[in-house]
Amino acid sequence: MITELKFEHSELSLLTPTQMGDADRAAEAAGVSGAAMMEAAGGAVAVAVGERWQMRPVTVLCGPGNNGGDGFVVARHLSAAGWPVKVALLGSREKLSGDAARVASMWKDELAPFTPDSLDGAGVIVDALFGAGLSRALDGQAAILVEAMKSRRVPICAVDVPSGLDGASGRVRGAAAPADLTVTFFRKKPGHLLYPGRALCGDILVADIGTPVSVLDAIGPNTWENGPGLWLGGYPWPEPESYKYKRGEVLVLGGEAITGASRMTALAASRAGAGMVTLAAPKAVWSIYATALTNVMVDSFEGVSGWQALLADKRRTVIAIGPGAGVGTLTRRYVAAALAMKRATVLDADALTSFAEAPEDLFRAIDGPCVMTPHDGEFMRLFHFEGDKLERARAAARQSGAIVLLKGSDTVIAAPDGRAIINSNAPPQLATGGSGDVLTGFISGLLAQGMTGFEAAAAGAWIHGAAAAEFGLGLVAEDLQGVLPRVLQKLRAQLDA
Numbered sequence: 001m002i003t004e005l006k007f008e009h010s011e012l013s014l015l016t017p018t019q020m021g022d023a024d025r026a027a028e029a030a031g032v033s034g035a036a037m038m039e040a041a042g043g044a045v046a047v048a049v050g051e052r053w054q055m056r057p058v059t060v061l062c063g064p065g066n067n068g069g070d071g072f073v074v075a076r077h078l079s080a081a082g083w084p085v086k087v088a089l090l091g092s093r094e095k096l097s098g099d100a101a102r103v104a105s106m107w108k109d110e111l112a113p114f115t116p117d118s119l120d121g122a123g124v125i126v127d128a129l130f131g132a133g134l135s136r137a138l139d140g141q142a143a144i145l146v147e148a149m150k151s152r153r154v155p156i157c158a159v160d161v162p163s164g165l166d167g168a169s170g171r172v173r174g175a176a177a178p179a180d181l182t183v184t185f186f187r188k189k190p191g192h193l194l195y196p197g198r199a200l201c202g203d204i205l206v207a208d209i210g211t212p213v214s215v216l217d218a219i220g221p222n223t224w225e226n227g228p229g230l231w232l233g234g235y236p237w238p239e240p241e242s243y244k245y246k247r248g249e250v251l252v253l254g255g256e257a258i259t260g261a262s263r264m265t266a267l268a269a270s271r272a273g274a275g276m277v278t279l280a281a282p283k284a285v286w287s288i289y290a291t292a293l294t295n296v297m298v299d300s301f302e303g304v305s306g307w308q309a310l311l312a313d314k315r316r317t318v319i320a321i322g323p324g325a326g327v328g329t330l331t332r333r334y335v336a337a338a339l340a341m342k343r344a345t346v347l348d349a350d351a352l353t354s355f356a357e358a359p360e361d362l363f364r365a366i367d368g369p370c371v372m373t374p375h376d377g378e379f380m381r382l383f384h385f386e387g388d389k390l391e392r393a394r395a396a397a398r399q400s401g402a403i404v405l406l407k408g409s410d411t412v413i414a415a416p417d418g419r420a421i422i423n424s425n426a427p428p429q430l431a432t433g434g435s436g437d438v439l440t441g442f443i444s445g446l447l448a449q450g451m452t453g454f455e456a457a458a459a460g461a462w463i464h465g466a467a468a469a470e471f472g473l474g475l476v477a478e479d480l481q482g483v484l485p486r487v488l489q490k491l492r493a494q495l496d497a
């Protein structure tokens, strides 16, 4: 069994705007002044702008808080480097305080009026209106300027976040202009990865502004961006002493009407490294499965008692149900029988939809390690939570007691204890029929080899995205398991390097 990984200090940690405020205060308490961090932040943005764009007129839009303070530092650096710089401030210099007031006083030129005219002639705009301190929807002059930025088609560099983007949820409050480049500090925020925020940020750079990593001790991040750094250390590579049962056996329930889905799940589970994979085929369609599968064993069964007999074999450490299973009472009973074994179980697709009328029955039955992999529609049939994707997935995990992997271009993986991971490597071509069946297989295969549900779901989602990216355009779901070996070889090389 692999011990649960700890990754509080990881570079993949995500901090909400509130946590980022805590981090800034803790950094100050540790002796890094706010002024120094603001200088570092503005300096990093100026360097990023200089690296991305050739010298050209720039308009820096500054807000009334420290995000605006960063803007003044950017303006000073670019101006010193010879760039023609205009600065427009929302509000007045007199209303600025603290570090922002100090850096504003170092800007000796006149301020441009805070109107869309300030954007005239700009070859790049630095958006430093609001960052972590956004406290309400944009309105008035701020909203007018953001709308003007949106309509100008001038490249934008956002400081910390595109102003108006809520760093916690990825939602837009009032308005936000899409940036080409976003430079954020110390750690990313969930809103950089959750849609629509992700699409508004453009390329994201994380700059080190001197925040000591030890500030994370008190904050205790419980949200991460998915990446090998979270689970590669515990990845179940085949070892010389492994034998097939040590690498677990996955039992996949085969459907009667649709036989392709569970076959893809089974093949994906074996590619992901399960020692054995058995497809449980209803007697009536056994021959279809048997002729189509070679490295996957096919066992026929009849009815719930037949299924229970297959489950009775204790070597079958992981059970995967859902792809092509069919919606209805029978699938509900198959799921209940599987959950009663208290083994690692992956529930997908029809296994979830079959409980639309009585989700509580499903939650009550979950008593062992369980991973659910709903897409939005399936999720809404079982859960009725409001909020952003992170909040909904977390609430669902807490209510059901399962690891909930809520699919999408920003897949969220949440654990009942509140931890969550946002996946960010899925290319658009992954949105193709059957790709979910493959994901269920990858996760099952990793569970079979001893990963925990949370890690298996995270690693499964990541290798799924990486396989799609590796294949490129023209992908169909069946291609995913075929390119998995290349993804695994690259991961292995990364580990060995």
Ligand SMILES: NC(=O)C1=CN([C@@H]2O[C@H](COP(=O)(O)OP(=O)(O)OC[C@H]3O[C@@H](n4cnc5c(N)ncnc54)[C@H](O)[C@@H]3O)[C@@H](O)[C@H]2O)[C@@H](O)CC1
Residues within 6 Å of the ligand: 021, 024, 025, 033, 034, 037, 038, 039, 041, 063, 064, 065, 066, 067, 068, 069, 070, 129, 130, 131, 132, 133, 134, 135, 136, 137, 138, 139, 142, 159, 160, 161, 185, 209
């Ligand atoms: N030590 C620190 O705290 C550091 C902060 N940094 C920067 O500071 C930012 C956070 O600074 P703040 O906490 O001052 O917050 P912001 O500068 O993001 O915004 C807060 C200000 O905007 C006003 N405001 C919020 N929403 C508004 C709305 N919709 N319409 C009009 N006014 C609105 C608030 O009343 C307040 O005056 C970060 O995003 C980052 O860019 C960096 O300089 C690094 C160091």
Ligand SMILES: [K+]
Residues within 6 Å of the ligand: 067, 127, 128, 129, 130, 131, 158, 159, 160, 161, 162, 163
């Ligand atoms: K901003």
